[in-house]
Amino acid sequence: MATSFGSELIRISEDMDVVRARAEARRLAGTLGFGLGDQTRLATAVSELSRNVLLYAGHGQCEINDISTATDIGIRIVFEDNGPGIADIAKALQDGYSTSGGLGAGLPGTRRLMDSFAIESQPGLTRVDIALQRRRGR
Numbered sequence: 001m002a003t004s005f006g007s008e009l010i011r012i013s014e015d016m017d018v019v020r021a022r023a024e025a026r027r028l029a030g031t032l033g034f035g036l037g038d039q040t041r042l043a044t045a046v047s048e049l050s051r052n053v054l055l056y057a058g059h060g061q062c063e064i065n066d067i068s069t070a071t072d073i074g075i076r077i078v079f080e081d082n083g084p085g086i087a088d089i090a091k092a093l094q095d096g097y098s099t100s101g102g103l104g105a106g107l108p109g110t111r112r113l114m115d116s117f118a119i120e121s122q123p124g125l126t127r128v129d130i131a132l133q134r135r136r137g138r
């Protein structure tokens with residue numbers, strides 16, 4: 001039986017927080033009734049986006065929300081930081097684009113894994129909002 005959890009806030013300021021956020025996203029998705037594949041999708045997305053918060057902004061937060069309805073199970077995760085912002089969002093969403101010598105796969109990969117994906121960014125506030133939804137009982 002699925003359990004709802006409302007909302008959970010995780011602060012991100014060190015490596016261990018990324019690990020914790022990843023594990024927590026997987027766990028909460030499991031409690032809502034998401035299958036293993038979706039749990040892994042969410043864990044991967046949370047790992048990438050928390051890592052970005054840490055790497056590019058130094059610290060920030062990740063809020064995991066239960067957005068389940070009568071017909072769907074749903075999870076929405078919002079990442080926020082007060083770092084320098086993403087200078088060019090269109091470029092940042094391209095495969096292989098990285099300003100840190102990374103793989104440049106975090107944002108575009110996460111976008112493909114999720115049902116919805118939105119970025120707002122300006123100097124001092126970056127928000128990445130992702131969600132996954134599935135029909136109940138399928």
Ligand SMILES: Nc1ncnc2c1ncn2[C@@H]1O[C@H](COP(=O)(O)OP(=O)(O)O)[C@@H](O)[C@H]1O
Pocket residue numbers: 048052053056057081083084085086087092093097098099100101102103104105106107108126
């Ligand atoms: N929270 C953030 N704040 C500022 N810039 C960011 C943030 N997240 C991503 N970026 C920018 O977007 C680029 C692409 O991110 P990503 O796809 O995760 O690749 P990578 O982290 O490997 O560079 C980063 O190189 C960085 O310039």
Ligand SMILES: [Mg+2]
Pocket residue numbers: 048051052102105106107
């Ligand atoms: Mg990244």
